[in-house]
Amino acid sequence: MLHEVSFTSYNERDQVQGWIYVPACKPNGIVQLIHGFGEHSRRYIHMISAFLDAGYIVAADDHVGHGKTAMVNNVWGDWGDKGCHTMMEDEHTLKKIVCEKYPNLPYFLFGHSMGSFITRDFIAKYGNELNGATICGTTGIFRGAKEVKEKLKEIIDAGHGEESDPNIVSSLMGWMCERCGEISIGNEWICHDPYVQSDHAQDPFDAFTRPTSNRSIYDFIQMMLVIEGTQWAKKVPTKLPIYNIAGDQDPVGEYGLGVCQVSNWLVETGHHVTTKLYSGYRHEIHNYAEIKNEVEAGIIEFMNSNL
Template sequence: MLHEVNFLSFNKRDEVQGWIYVPAVKPKGIVQIIHGFGEHSRRYLHMIVKFMDAGYIVAADDHVGHGKTAMDSGIWGDWGDAGFHTMMEDEHTLKKLVCEKYPDLPYFLFGHSMGSFIARDYAAAYGDDLAGVTICGTTGTFRGASEAAVLLKKAVDEGLGKDSNAEFTGALMGWMCERCDDVTIGNEWICADPYVQRDHAEDPFDAFTKPTSNRSLYDFTQMMEAIKGTEWAEKVPKSLPVYNIGGDQDPVGEYGKGIYEVSNWLWDTGHRVTTKVYSGYRHEIHNYAAIKDEVEAGIIEFMDGVLED
């Protein structure tokens, strides 16, 4: 069964488009998938089907400025002016809609890349409502984010928030193909598979070729600043289990260093965290043909384990 849902964004401008995928079995829990920067939730169909086959209802939406939400609004790469919590609050709204239809089921989050940042922000604000969180392709201290934030804040303060400056995007993310050979598209850092690269670049629902506004890019840096250090980890309920996964050739996770940085912040503040790093793989571990089944099975094992506790 499939439900299509929509709701007014926290930014009071956009109608967020979302979906609830329901398996044809008695569900044992719910997983909300939170997609990353510049992509959309249907890039996770393989994972959605695996979660459904395992007995989970799956919820997902397309963020403001992204995917079907941007297709309908005509506004790409601009997240509104309500601040960096916008996407997190939208995910909270989606959860409430899902729970109205399917109450009293354990609720999990899976967030990839920027989606993991949102999931971590969510865990700090509403973690008591969750049974567990999987963060995939996350960041510790993102290289250059603090420096880029200064430049972006200056541009926003000068009235250039709705403009887009490629120099700012380059300063923040232009280094991410540094370990990739034969760079021709610019997204090779996501996955070594050229078919995945082309699919990502040519997908009309992806924002890969569309600019991001200075204000939204500034909000992106503030999102990362808000989930740094033990100061963030202290806000996450200690009873909330966390599964932290990624590839050791992922620049977002600083090639493994940032992944362990996040796990150590959680461990140092008394949390239950399990960490798995896949050696030799880049950002989208769930899109590698060789390991995506293993990655998804690990997430399901984590969730099933929480339900068995």
């Protein structure tokens, strides 16, 4: 069964487009999938299918400025003016919709990349509502983010928040292919596989190759800053199990160092966290043909153990 849902965003401007995939069996629980920057939720169809086969209802949406939500609202690359918690609050709205339809089931989050930032923000505020959370391809202290934030504040204060400055995006993310050898597209950091790179770049639902407003890039950086350090980890319920996974050649996680940094913040504040680094792999570990089944099986095992 498939439910298509639409709801008003926290930004009070957009109608967020979402889906609830239901297996043809008695469900074990629910997992809400939260996609990353510039992409959309149907890039995870292989993972969604694996979760369904394991007996989980899967909820997902396309963030404001992304995917079908951007198409329906005709607004690409701008996330509204309500600040860095907008997408997190939208995910909580989706959770409420799902729980109204399917109450009293164990509930998990899976968030990749920016989706992991949203997940970490979510568990700091609403973690008591969950049975567990998987963060995939997350960041510790993102290189250069604070410096770019200061430049952006000057630009926004000067009245250019709704414009897009490609130099700003380059300053924030331009270094991320530093270990990728020859560069032709600019997204080689996501995966070694040229087909995955090409599919990502040419996807008409992807916002990655479209301009993102200065205000939204500022909010993107703020997303990372509000989930830094033990001051963030202390807000997360200590009883909430967390599974932290990434490739050790992922620049978002500073090649494993930032990933372990996040786990250490959690451990230092009394949390139970399991960390797994996939050696030799870049950002989208779930899109490597040789390991995606293993990645999905690990997430399912984590959820099954915390039902």
